[in-house]
Amino acid sequence: MGPVPDVELLYWEGCPSCDEALADLRAALRELGHAELPIAVNEIVSDEQAAERGFIGSPTVRVDGVDPIAPPPGEPTGLTCRVYRRRDGRYSPTPDPADLREGLARLLARSTQEA
Amino acid sequence: MPLEIGAPAPAFTLPDTDGAPTPLTNGDGAAATVVVFTCNHCPYALAWHDRLQAVARDYAPRGVRTLQINPNDAERYPRDAPEAMKARADAGEFAGPYLHDDTQEVARAWGAAVTPDVYVLDAAGHVAYHGAPDADHGDESLDARWLREALDEVLAGRRVSEPETRPVGCSIKWRA
Numbered sequence: 001m002g003p004v005p006d007v008e009l010l011y012w013e014g015c016p017s018c019d020e021a022l023a024d025l026r027a028a029l030r031e032l033g034h035a036e037l038p039i040a041v042n043e044i045v046s047d048e049q050a051a052e053r054g055f056i057g058s059p060t061v062r063v064d065g066v067d068p069i070a071p072p073p074g075e076p077t078g079l080t081c082r083v084y085r086r087r088d089g090r091y092s093p094t095p096d097p098a099d100l101r102e103g104l105a106r107l108l109a110r111s112t113q114e115a
Numbered sequence: 116m117p118l119e120i121g122a123p124a125p126a127f128t129l130p131d132t133d134g135a136p137t138p139l140t141n142g143d144g145a146a147a148t149v150v151v152f153t154c155n156h157c158p159y160a161l162a163w164h165d166r167l168q169a170v171a172r173d174y175a176p177r178g179v180r181t182l183q184i185n186p187n188d189a190e191r192y193p194r195d196a197p198e199a200m201k202a203r204a205d206a207g208e209f210a211g212p213y214l215h216d217d218t219q220e221v222a223r224a225w226g227a228a229v230t231p232d233v234y235v236l237d238a239a240g241h242v243a244y245h246g247a248p249d250a251d252h253g254d255e256s257l258d259a260r261w262l263r264e265a266l267d268e269v270l271a272g273r274r275v276s277e278p279e280t281r282p283v284g285c286s287i288k289w290r291a
Contacts, residue, residue, distance in 0.1 A: 014285060014286035014288075015285065016159075016229075016283060016284070016285070017158075047191070076193070076194075078191065078192065080156065080192065080285070080288070081156075081157055081158055081159070081285040082158065083156060083157075083158040083161060084158065090162065090253070090255070091158050091161035091162045091164075092158055092162060092252075092253060093158035093159055093162070093252070093285075
């Protein structure tokens, strides 16, 4: 058995979507057959830390440090909520579940291959 | 703390996106007034935005005025800067004045906490409703029902049946 992919949920305390994002992340991992993977839930507490971690808003998911929902280039970092778009174009504080699932599947497959 | 239901709303004058001073004073002739604390980059504010503009357009012929206020710290959050507000207003995204609360004094006086944070005032300028536009930012079919019901009751001269709901959104970005 290879190394376990590092799945992380980054959030900021002013974001009301963290619980929903965590539930969506757990559901997506379960659907992909990875319900056993641990999720590290980490708070971003300062602008400096946001810049250091490339944190463009809460919530943000990372797999081995890579965002499954690639943000547009040049997004500013900071302690803020993140704006996502659902597949039908609506604004949303959390990723479209289908986009999240697809992004996770891609990154988890890569993580497994690299292991 | 948010303003209490029945309390007189604090008056203010804030600049719109062209810099024109825009006042709110009690009993200034509007049948009702909607005040929304909002911003440019909060996903909740963006998700509810079109529904709120529809309310503003639908109720304007009935004497309802809608004022939308951006109270966020524009220095730390440049997307809320006056230039960015003006770009949205000039693009026709707002059905009414979009005001800048640069000092955040109005947001503090009103006890606003998140974006969007919605108030309805009656003709006398007293708070008749405070809360969210409707129950779910993700469900456009709800059509800002809570806000519309509050306005309908205020315009009919009745007390609002559900005068308080829980505002949901991103916290206001206060200056350090």
